Each structure stands twice: as C-alpha cells, then as structure tokens.
Amino acid sequence: AQSVTQLGSHVSVSEGALVLLRCNYSSSVPPYLFWYVQYPNQGLQLLLKYTTGATLVKGINGFEAEFKKSETSFHLTKPSAHMSDAAEYFCAVSDRSGNTPLVFGKGTRLSVIA
Amino acid sequence: DAGITQSPRHKVTETGTPVTLRCHQTENHRYMYWYRQDPGHGLRLIHYSYGVKDTDKGEVSDGYSVSRSKTEDFLLTLESATSSQTSVYFCATKRPGGNTEAFFGQGTRLTVV
Numbered sequence: 001a002q003s004v005t006q007l008g009s010h011v012s013v014s015e016g017a018l019v020l021l022r023c024n025y026s027s028s029v030p031p032y033l034f035w036y037v038q039y040p041n042q043g044l045q046l047l048l049k050y051t052t053g054a055t056l057v058k059g060i061n062g063f064e065a066e067f068k069k070s071e072t073s074f075h076l077t078k079p080s081a082h083m084s085d086a087a088e089y090f091c092a093v094s095d096r097s098g099n100t101p102l103v104f105g106k107g108t109r110l111s112v113i114a
Numbered sequence: 115d116a117g118i119t120q121s122p123r124h125k126v127t128e129t130g131t132p133v134t135l136r137c138h139q140t141e142n143h144r145y146m147y148w149y150r151q152d153p154g155h156g157l158r159l160i161h162y163s164y165g166v167k168d169t170d171k172g173e174v175s176d177g178y179s180v181s182r183s184k185t186e187d188f189l190l191t192l193e194s195a196t197s198s199q200t201s202v203y204f205c206a207t208k209r210p211g212g213n214t215e216a217f218f219g220q221g222t223r224l225t226v227v
Contacts, residue, residue, distance in 0.1 A: 009154070032212045043118075043204060043218035044157075051213035090156065098212035099164075101147055101172065106156035 002027045002093050006105035014113050019078040021108045023091030033074040034092040086112045118219035120205050126225045133192040135222050137205030145208040146188040150201040195226045
C-alpha cells in the first residue's frame with residue numbers, strides 16, 4: 001500500500017525566504033506524485049505533478065519539486081516566499097495504474113511572516 | 115477547472131438526522147471521490163466511484179453511503195448524523211490513469227449539533 005508522509009504540520013518562513021516543504025512516499029514501484037495547495041475556505045488546486053521524464057518539475061506560482069527515487073522524496077520548494085503563499089499544502093501519491101484513489105499526506109500549513 | 119459544484123456549501127443538522135450532500139460535475143470525468151478534511155488528519159477518503167453504479171469504500175466509510183446513478187452526480191449520505199461527522203467534505207473528480215490529477219469542489223462545511 002502506498003503512503004505519504006509530510007514532515008512538519010506547520011512551517012513558518014519570513015517573506016523573501018526559501019520555502020521548503022517535505023514529502024516522502026512509500027511505494028513498491030515509483031509512483032506518480034502531486035502537490036496541491038489549499039487557500040482558506042477553498043478546495044484544493046494542483047500546484048504541480050511528477051509523472052515521467054524530468055525529475056525537476058515546475059509548477060504554478062514559482063513552486064517546483066524534485067523527484068528523488070533514491071530518497072523516496074518529492075520536496076516542494078520556492079526560492080522566495082510571498083505573503084500570498086500562506087496556505088495549506090498537500091502531497092499526494094498515485095500508483096501508475098490510477099486504479100486506486102490518490103493518497104494524501106496530512107498537509108503542511110505554511111505561514112509567511114512579514 | 116473541472117466544473118465541480120457541491121451543495122449545500124454549509125449545513126447545520128441535528129444528531130440522528132439523515133443528510134445528503136451532492137456533487138455535480140460538468141466535465142464527464144469517470145472517477146469521483148468523497149473526502150473529509152479534519153484538523154490533524156488531512157484528507158481521508160470516504161467512498162469513491164469508478165463509474166455509474168460502481169462504488170467502493172474508502173478508509174472512513176462507516177456511517178456513510180453513496181450513490182451514482184448518473185455520470186455527473188455523486189451523492190454522499192450520512193444515514194444518521196453524529197457529532198463525529200462534523201467536518202468539511204470535499205468532492206473530487208478525475209479522468210482514468212495514474213498520471214491524471216484530481217479536481218476538487220469548494221467543499222461543504224457540515225456541523226452536527
């Protein structure tokens with residue numbers, strides 16, 4: 001069975017600082033991986049996804065993530081945090097068939113301090 | 115945007131009453147899901163559907179049932195609401211395939227008093 005672990009339920013950074021949100025997965029074969037963002041009182045929206053090809057994936061709003069098979073990780077980064085980045089971020093994993101539902105991590109709440 | 119509409123957006127109900135939440139999509143996505151979101155638990159899967167009349171249980175299905183009589187509609191019913199079912203409920207849709215992302219509705223905030 002697949003699972004996702006997000007280290008840190010809450011991360012706080014200063015405006016302009018590097019954002020690093022951690023995600024590790026457990027899967028018998030390399031899965032497909034997703035990052036979603038949830039702004040207050042809204043649904044989740046896709047930030048980026050890794051399926052095949054380049055292991056460094058660029059998403060919306062300046063975010064990117066790197067798939068590292070050897071470390072079973074898919075950490076999300078952004079070089080410079082903006083106040084508007086304050087939100088909850090979820091990492092999710094899918095098997096390659098797509099015949100089982102996405103499995104989500106518990107989420108990391110990002111706060112950005114002025 | 116997959117055109118997912120959840121109704122109602124907010125509901126307060128009494129313990130022991132049945133409640134039905136509706137998810138409607140306009141994108142003809144085959145797969146549909148119901149999740150609940152609670153602090154400290156992230157998103158937990160309640161039930162899902164891979165097509166009309168094809169549903170299955172998720173990890174927290176006790177006390178919930180679903181129906182899908184049309185591609186575009188996926189109903190979640192709380193048979194007899196309890197305070198532990200106070201939560202935010204999200205519907206999601208997806209095309210087949212492991213590399214396709216899920217699209218989410220705006221959520222329904224349900225309070226059971």
